[in-house]
Amino acid sequence: MIGSSIKRREDPALVTGKGKYTDDLALPGMAHAAIVRSPYAHATVGGVDVSAAAAAPGVAAVYTGADVEASDIGGVVPVGWLLPGIKTPAHPILATERVRYVGDAVAVVVAESAAAAADAAERVQVEYEPLPAVTDPRGAADEGAPQVHDEAPGNVAFDWELGDRAATDAAFEGAALTVKADLRNNRLIPHAVEPRACLADWDGTRGEHTLRMTTQNPHLHRLLMTIASLGLPEHKIRVIAPEVGGGFGSKIHHYPDEAITAFCSMQLGRPVKWTATRSETNLTDAHGRDHRSLAEMALDAEGRIVGVRVVTHAAMGAYLSTFAPAVPTYLYGTLLSGQYDIPAIWVRTVGTFTTTCPVDAYRGAGRPEATYVIERLIDLAAAEAGLDPAEMRRRNFIPADAFPYQTQVALAYDSGNYEPALDRALELADYAGLRREQQRRRVEGGKLLGIGLSSYIEACGIAPSAVVGSLGAQAGLWESAKVRVHPSGSVTAYVGTSSHGQGHQTTFAQIVADTLGIDIDQVDVIEGDTREVQFGMGTYGSRSLAVGGSALARSLDKVIAKGKKIAAHLLEAADEDMEFEDGSFFVRGAPSKARAWGEVALQAYLAHDYPEGLEPGLEETSFYDPANFTYPFGTHVAVVEIDPETGEVELVGYTAVDDCGNQINPMIVAGQIHGGIAQGVGQALWENAVYDENGQLLTATLLDYALPRAHKLVSYRLDHTVTPCPHNPLGVKGVGEAGTIASPAAVANAVVDALRPYGVRHLDMPLTPERIWRALRNGEGS
């Protein structure tokens, strides 16, 4: 069962339209909310006149920030990760004095229908006095830049560094070769196809609030609602994740909108639903990336890296989103060693406030940015040194016998074996043949061929809790799982993760069925409901299997250990002589002395013929706190063709060789990689969130923001190596973000590789035909 590509149990409902997403749900008496948002990037707010809206047909109520302040709810959105010296300006769920980005919420209209609410929302009159905007992460720190928050002078939210600066500077002084680049990591909009939504159902008689919402982490949302937004006791809030239509990070974060909807329901005493429009999601779903980095690499005469130095400005947007401070620091700077043995690294990250949508974790979260920096630098170095990019990487890999390996940027890689993945990727892509074809075209003409490599480290399943706590996390990063064995031997597993497309109903059931030797139809998996499931941390950061699956494995071990005691009693044998295999408890060396799984499960609940002192029942819970991150890795090869006349670029081949350790369901693993590749290719070639100088989002619809579509992509060639994680029970590593981490650098390297004969060293993403066309004519590029 473990290791087999069984079809997903989720799918029969989803392919027939029976899956129920939040917006599909309705409750008796339900009203609909529409949120009034600032059309200005930065403005002071004078009066808010709601009278016309309140008088509109079908309107039940209109609320402003003043109503929130007059109530007894907390009314703010907190930050979940703190750094030394960080500035954490208050983020009210409805702005009262000042708005700081287009989309900042100022009022909410509740009406009998969604259409009536939307109509009336247009009648809310807000007096704005516009202020100057600032949108560039580096420009925000310039002298004289407009100030987003009075308490953050120079717009600096934090100024963070990691590594040994003096040693790194010394490495650069003695280097035989140095390369330098000013890199922009383009701002992205996550675009889960399901917009965010919340159905809030307040029960005033019991003082209980039920929130069905688009969430990747129901327990975290409940906790943040309790401590900051609503102030209700934690046990009086129930957060349920119905079917969730993709997240990619955007549904981790705690936003004002869901709290506003909950507030409306409490005020009106009736269920209230809010569903974002696509423009609202583009304006308000936390964006990703948006870095400007001055990056340098120093090498010795043999092409070995001796130092890496990076100064990054990372946009935080108007307010600090839930985990935003962690993304360009501990999820980024720590990854700057990549797959390479680098003796000196120093990184400084300045997080700046801008009058834009907040930026937070988006698929990969810091690691695609780090991979982009290191993989662009190593290609620049290879070109300068006259080495093949594959050889350049090979020369610098951490050797297989050097693990565990302590990097210069805090992480200790537990395992790795990078060269076989590179070799396999080169073979699968026919790298030698591609280089020959490239050479042929460079002589004979035709479309330009570019080949790009990206050798990445993922570092996921962030842990252990004590360490992340010391780095600023305001949460633990363990995971929980409970295994409830029913008297008839079937099993319900309760996991603290929260699937939104990852197939947990299948993968986790495979683990249970395989471990207990029972049919998978005897196993159900429950998640995404704070009343059903013990506290859990949710699904993000490629953590569900490595951390949640480990918790499940631990709970299963406990169940088996207890089952052995019950079986030993029935067989009049010693506990320590019992074995369990294929659903049977038996005495070691005497397999005929056995009790079947079902008999033992039943006896656990009958407790008639039962070990003295042992509690009845068969139900075990584990809270698994990993010893370390897991470190998936791999090499991707992208192949592009460029029309030298028009600058048009086409992805023509993509090969990925990944190592996520042992695989429970290879079909689901491959699906995660496919999707990740597409998102990363999207960043490299098309996707770009653009604000103008007034802070207007020019890409607020899908007409202006180019998502990857089927006809622009190819079928991917995949293979894997297997280097099991040495510190978790299943030997598994994360895989959800691998594709997105590797692919932007692979594609960007391929494009620059194609353009090298034209004198182009670097081009910023997205690599649009216009940028390429200009570079073809000007060399050097933008």
Add this chain to the structure above:
Amino acid sequence: MAVQIRVTVNGSRHEKEVEPRQLLVHFLREELGLTGTNVGCETSLCGACTVLVDGRAVKSCTQLAVQADGAVVTTIEGLAGNGGLHPLQQAFWDEHGLQCGFCTPGMIMAAAHLLAENAHPDEGEIREALKGNVCRCTGYHNIVRAVARAAEGGGS
């Protein structure tokens, strides 16, 4: 000023009064309770709301309910006819052609239109036919395989 429309949806005839501005997708979801058709962008750019109107794939967020007067509409709930799975639904399941499932109903309906017009499309034709439908999870790889597999099995 409601308007009377007659429409056949998944084989059932409906006579309803609708607001002239009501979109077909809202009629299907709110009046008929057919929530399998999802709304992803309200601007006909993501394709999540794709249904068949008189056999043609239509983005139901960009058509008014009154425009469907007299039409035959098929949604994901009615694609297979009497229970079971349509070959496309089966192929999407077999080939892992979905993850979160939100785009899937629209994707399958767009594919159904393709196979009705071209029973044996090649990969390029499948990709071209699905370019109006966004999937953020699968990278399209397995969706393309699923449509090809359904076509091999005879399609719709």
